[in-house]
Amino acid sequence: MKTAPYLLSLPALLLFAAVVIVPLGMTVALSFHDWGQYKGIVPVLILKNWREVFSDSYYGEMFWRTFRIALLVTLLSAVFGAPEAYILNRMKSPWRGLFLLVILGPLLISVVARTLGWALLFGGKSGLVNSVLLSMGLISAPLPFMFTETGIVVALTHVLMPYMVLAVWAALQRLDPQVENAAITLGAGPFTVLRRIVLPQAMPGILSGSVIVFALAASAFATPAIIGGRRLKVASTLAYDEFLNTLNWPLGAAVAVLLLLALVLIVFGANRWVERRYAQVFG
Amino acid sequence: MAFLELENLTKRFGQQTAVDGLWLGVEKGEFVALLGPSGCGKTTTLQMIAGFVEPTSGAIRLEERDLLAVKPAQRGLGVVFQSYALFPHMTVTQNVSFGLEMQGVAAAERTRRVGETLELVGLGSFATRFPRQLSGGQQQRVALARALVIRPRILLLDEPLSNLDAKLREEMQIELRQIQRTVGTTTLLVTHDQAEAMALSDRIVVMNKGRAEQIGPPYEAYERPATPFVASFLGKTNLVKGVAVRPERIAFAAAGLAGTVRTRIFQGNHWLYQVDTSDGLLTVIRQNTGEPMPAEGAAVHLSWTTG
Numbered sequence: 001m002k003t004a005p006y007l008l009s010l011p012a013l014l015l016f017a018a019v020v021i022v023p024l025g026m027t028v029a030l031s032f033h034d035w036g037q038y039k040g041i042v043p044v045l046i047l048k049n050w051r052e053v054f055s056d057s058y059y060g061e062m063f064w065r066t067f068r069i070a071l072l073v074t075l076l077s078a079v080f081g082a083p084e085a086y087i088l089n090r091m092k093s094p095w096r097g098l099f100l101l102v103i104l105g106p107l108l109i110s111v112v113a114r115t116l117g118w119a120l121l122f123g124g125k126s127g128l129v130n131s132v133l134l135s136m137g138l139i140s141a142p143l144p145f146m147f148t149e150t151g152i153v154v155a156l157t158h159v160l161m162p163y164m165v166l167a168v169w170a171a172l173q174r175l176d177p178q179v180e181n182a183a184i185t186l187g188a189g190p191f192t193v194l195r196r197i198v199l200p201q202a203m204p205g206i207l208s209g210s211v212i213v214f215a216l217a218a219s220a221f222a223t224p225a226i227i228g229g230r231r232l233k234v235a236s237t238l239a240y241d242e243f244l245n246t247l248n249w250p251l252g253a254a255v256a257v258l259l260l261l262a263l264v265l266i267v268f269g270a271n272r273w274v275e276r277r278y279a280q281v282f283g
Numbered sequence: 284m285a286f287l288e289l290e291n292l293t294k295r296f297g298q299q300t301a302v303d304g305l306w307l308g309v310e311k312g313e314f315v316a317l318l319g320p321s322g323c324g325k326t327t328t329l330q331m332i333a334g335f336v337e338p339t340s341g342a343i344r345l346e347e348r349d350l351l352a353v354k355p356a357q358r359g360l361g362v363v364f365q366s367y368a369l370f371p372h373m374t375v376t377q378n379v380s381f382g383l384e385m386q387g388v389a390a391a392e393r394t395r396r397v398g399e400t401l402e403l404v405g406l407g408s409f410a411t412r413f414p415r416q417l418s419g420g421q422q423q424r425v426a427l428a429r430a431l432v433i434r435p436r437i438l439l440l441d442e443p444l445s446n447l448d449a450k451l452r453e454e455m456q457i458e459l460r461q462i463q464r465t466v467g468t469t470t471l472l473v474t475h476d477q478a479e480a481m482a483l484s485d486r487i488v489v490m491n492k493g494r495a496e497q498i499g500p501p502y503e504a505y506e507r508p509a510t511p512f513v514a515s516f517l518g519k520t521n522l523v524k525g526v527a528v529r530p531e532r533i534a535f536a537a538a539g540l541a542g543t544v545r546t547r548i549f550q551g552n553h554w555l556y557q558v559d560t561s562d563g564l565l566t567v568i569r570q571n572t573g574e575p576m577p578a579e580g581a582a583v584h585l586s587w588t589t590g
Contacts, residue, residue: 179370182364187385281372
């Protein structure tokens with residue numbers, strides 16, 4: 001009998017359908033409904049919201065900003081996270097555990113708390129770093145951080161870096177330590193070993209870490225909401241505002257669905273590319 | 284002075300002495316095996332020559348030059364690792380070519396030498412495969428080709444055959460020996476497998492607890508072991524009244540030491556006996572000549588000549 005596996009997975013499938021598939025379908029349907037200040041949501045099938053999202057440059061700018069921030073965060077996480085993972089991998093027993101805790105520690109703290117930490121350090125004139133630098137006379141005006149893209153990128157990189165470190169570390173752990181020695185005996189210097197031997201083998205880890213970080217950065221809500229606020233919106237905070245402030249649910253739904261579609265396309269495309277590129281080599 | 288000289292080479296890890304005052308001279312073109320149980324210091328010795336481990340004291344000289352003053356990357360040695368340590372992200376050709384690239388050999392010359400070496404190890408048609416797509420034996424050959432293509436001054440083999448199954452291991456032993464004869468590279472093999480050491484090498488160094496117990500040709504070490512450790516490590520041996528007697532030297536005879544056959548095991552080309560005697564339990568190996576042999580429980584007489 002082959003029905004047992006299906007029966008066993010049925011409860012999970014039902015739960016998944018009830019809390020993910022159905023609301024998702026409703027959101028997609030919602031994005032085609034009409035809305036007016038006085039008439040509220042009208043359940044008809046029109047393209048008004050989609051036309052607005054695609055024609056109004058206001059939304060284009062916001063999606064472009066979301067993409068730009070996610071890309072920068074991914075790049076920064078890779079640039080800082082990959083070396084961090086390499087060093088971590090080479091550490092000896094007591095230190096490795098300690099530093100792993102330091103790296104993963106932030107994951108144990110709420111994203112909101114971590115982001116508010118940045119706000120406390122850089123928020124306006126009263127932020128700790130700004131007030132110290134101002135009183136020392138090193139700067140004449142507070143460093144712009146709140147409500148800037150730089151601020152969002154820095155805070156998100158801090159929040160999402162552990163995922164990159166973990167992904168790269170997992171890839172490095174599969175690396176045979178003798179492989180580096182083999183390259184050395186063949187005459188390779190330390191830099192060549194890193195560039196030609198270690199980095200290519202860490203690449204699948206860096207790429208899969210990048211996919212995770214990109215997806216999380218593009219869909220992040222708490223950090224852009226706290227640092228960017230209403231003044232500097234990204235796709236997720238935009239959808240939130242349409243839903244809860246303007247009360248234009250259909251338009252918010254269109255934004256949310258578009259963000260989801262773009263992310264699914266990018267993530268699946270990247271994943272397929274990585275798999276195809278490395279299937280032969282690493283399996 | 285020999286081609287490669289280890290002079291009073293010593294390595295201590297904290298309280299532990301891994302290699303304890305090792306002296307060894309290896310002649311040019313010679314194949315020498317460092318043989319011993321795990322923890323005897325053979326791998327540490329190899330790692331000191333390769334440059335991965337720094338000796339506590341002593342010297343290593345290659346062609347009368349101090350090798351310890353040379354960086355590992357500049358020593359020009361070929362190393363075959365136990366795990367093969369192939370570059371998984373490179374094809375067979377790229378793996379073998381890597382060392383030549385590091386030496387700055389021109390592309391055309393590189394292609395020629397890589398092709399030649401792959402032919403030598405019998406992998407001519409596997410050039411574009413990745414290591415993962417090769418069998419253990421083929422990976423082993425790539426590792427050998429990668430080490431040989433740079434025309435190393437010494438070839439260092441670290442348990443190169445231990446990851447292969449028994450049949451393949453025997454085939455590779457013969458092939459390894461032929462290849463080494465062909466290219467004439469001075470070779471140092473580290474192994475715990477006495478059969479491998481005896482099959483491959485001109486001389487073996489039997490090591491125990493960081494010291495060389497005996498250095499000599501395999502036949503000599505087997506026939507005239509210098510210490511009880513060498514006698515017991517190289518093949519099976521019986522101790523009869525303090526004298527070592529090899530099991531294959533004991534014959535069933537009409538007269539001699541009386542005993543009873545306790546067990547008899549048929550192993551194809553030979554029979555393995557354990558015989559209870561007044562001198563204890565003796566192991567006897569008899570060739571399978573097709574003659575009828577004593578059964579278990581039979582009363583027998585054993586005789587041998589020592590010499």
